[in-house]
Amino acid sequence: MTEPHINDGTDDSVGGGPAADPRGWALPRAVSVSDLGPLAEPISEHNGQAIAVKPLTNHPGWLAKLYRPDQHPEDAGRLDLLISAPGTLPEADRALLYAGTCWPAARIHEPGNPAVGCVIPMAPEQYRCELRRGGFSDRRFVEIDWLAKSDESIRGVGLPPPGFAGRLSACRQLTELAAILESLGLVYSDWSFSNAFWSPDQRSVYLIDVDGCQPKKMPDIHQPNWADPLTPPGTDADEYTDRYRLGLLVAKCMTGRRDAHAFHTVAASPWQNQPAVSEVLLDMLLATDRERRPSAAQLNQALNSGPYLRTTPRPTRTALPPLPPQPIPQSPGGADKPVKEPEPTPPKAPQPGPHTGWILVLVIAVILLFVIASNH
Template identity: 85%
Template sequence: MTESPTVDGADDSVGDDNRPAADPRGWALPRTVSVGELGPLDDPISEHNGQAIAVRPLKNHPGWLAKLYRPDQHPEDADRLDLLISAPGTLPEADRALLYTGTCWPAARIHAPGNPAVGCVIPKAPEQYRSELRRGEFSERRFVEIDWLAKSDESIRGVGLPPPGFAGRLAACRRLTELAAILESLGLVYSDWSFSNAFWSPDQRSVYLIDVDGCQPKKMADLHQPNWADPLTPPGTDADEYTDRYRIGLLVAKCLTGRRDAHAFHTVAGSAWQNQPAVSEVLLDMLLATDRERRPSAAQLSQALNSGPYLRPAPPPTRTALPPLPALPTQRPAPKPPAGSHKPVPKPGPTPPKPPEPGPHAGWILVVVIAVILLFVIAANH
């Protein structure tokens, strides 16, 4: 990926003019539009999700959505949106095309009297990111979240999706880190790297990043997600590029290994893991470096995933120990029945007397009786 200027270097006047944006996605709309200029809005496809009160399709422009924000947004959001909308113009052509095809990058800011940031116009995710998911006797066609890559091939096959194998996982993670590297080159913090903010296409082996209109230059409020907390970003402090590096590393580690817990760390640390030693070293430095500012960049991870080298700095970053593996589930003893629930056990009746056993001389007596009978028989014959 080619280095490019950050959005901080963009001409501030770009966001103020209303010339059509150089956007190849099929609609040359102005950079700023009023709600009325969008035409009628369809029923919401999403409501009260994060900073948005609703996401509504534009009836007159198929494939485009109006993302409408809560009214309590920060007054500077209009300027921030203008910077995001103009940012692709600062990128090399290949990176700009990747940003447009791999994310729902905002195309225009929506304004209204007294509110300069009602929302933004974004493209709808391509249909290739929908698949039929089977669950028992039922099936549903829906967007496939990247969450599924953090599961085993057997689990993926079980819902009717083609299992990716390592090659498919690697291809998806390459695209993911290429997008992360572009955001980092623009000086933008995303913060919200997690399972729910990217779609995965098993057939195309690609990913599509959503909610990118929330990106902010340099730093932003740290968006807490369970199991995604950066151990070196204290609670209450802002997320920055180093927070992003940890989270993109964690997301890639989980998607590459198909594991969600500490097993992902241990799998990555395995000797000559999947014949990807450079990938292993970059990920371990991203996840375990004791100095957050020495975490490798997204571009370095992208290079390693594309079979390039990883040149560790000298001295190399020190690492913390691998997190402990989850304890195996223990077998719980059978619960005791509540008091008073025992059935009365019947008392045993009297034991019947045993028949007398033959004494030690019983055998000789029998022999004598048989002998006497024989003598009588012999005598009678004479």
């Protein structure tokens, strides 16, 4: 991949002028804040690298993602690289990337700051649903987190349960997007529950925060429950980190299970008659050599009923993680009550036997006779 031309905002020469973007708005790939017109109230604030995400009043369906002022000086060149990247893809991959991600359309600049932020599309309305909880309903974007729950839990909030077919369809698209990023040499790192939306009706996914992608490697920000055991703390995330986290996300979404249960469900044989999927996921999650983790394209091929063709010898695997302890059953009253250990019984004092009283009378009589005899 060639080095990007860094546009300082004075021209539209990056990638040959205005972006060939099919998403409904042809705009230069670098725009000033004033070019965007008025900005509405933020829909999100102080989330990750962004201080705010604001809708563009004059351009419905588009957002200005505004970065913190302490961004790296090379961010302008990196954003230009991302904005131009779809033009290097085959048409089908480019269409999928635009349809399945909030890919940045333009870099926002102002005097003295070449990377104020970027222009991104809002997620399509199909990813927003009514969720019912406790007698209340809330229309919101549905995070892919819900796919990592049982069909019963999903039905319980008013969403149509995906079943195995729905989970498979969503994960196929997810891995196809991951394979495109990998083909571009980009590291995403943010594979987790909060960075993708899921449409139960369309059985599709939509990836967000992709403007943070970086070529080859990027700082590995700690994410609870998503830490790669073979990426030591303090080192950068790379394509192999991405493969682990992608495999973990797919395992949880495919099985509807979390924690170690997802590992054990995938390892169960036969698992939904998907032996190739099981093998790819287990190599992604348990390989002792991180560079032997299968690629996103290999996982996508297995999810599409293709074979698992290893390009290297089969990696050795670590053991499955232990399952968490079973929860303590609740008492009939509902709340768990602590089990009280029986207190030790104190030793009992010796009880008098049935003849003890007569013996005492005889002893006293003997003593009295002895005293009388002594006086005579």
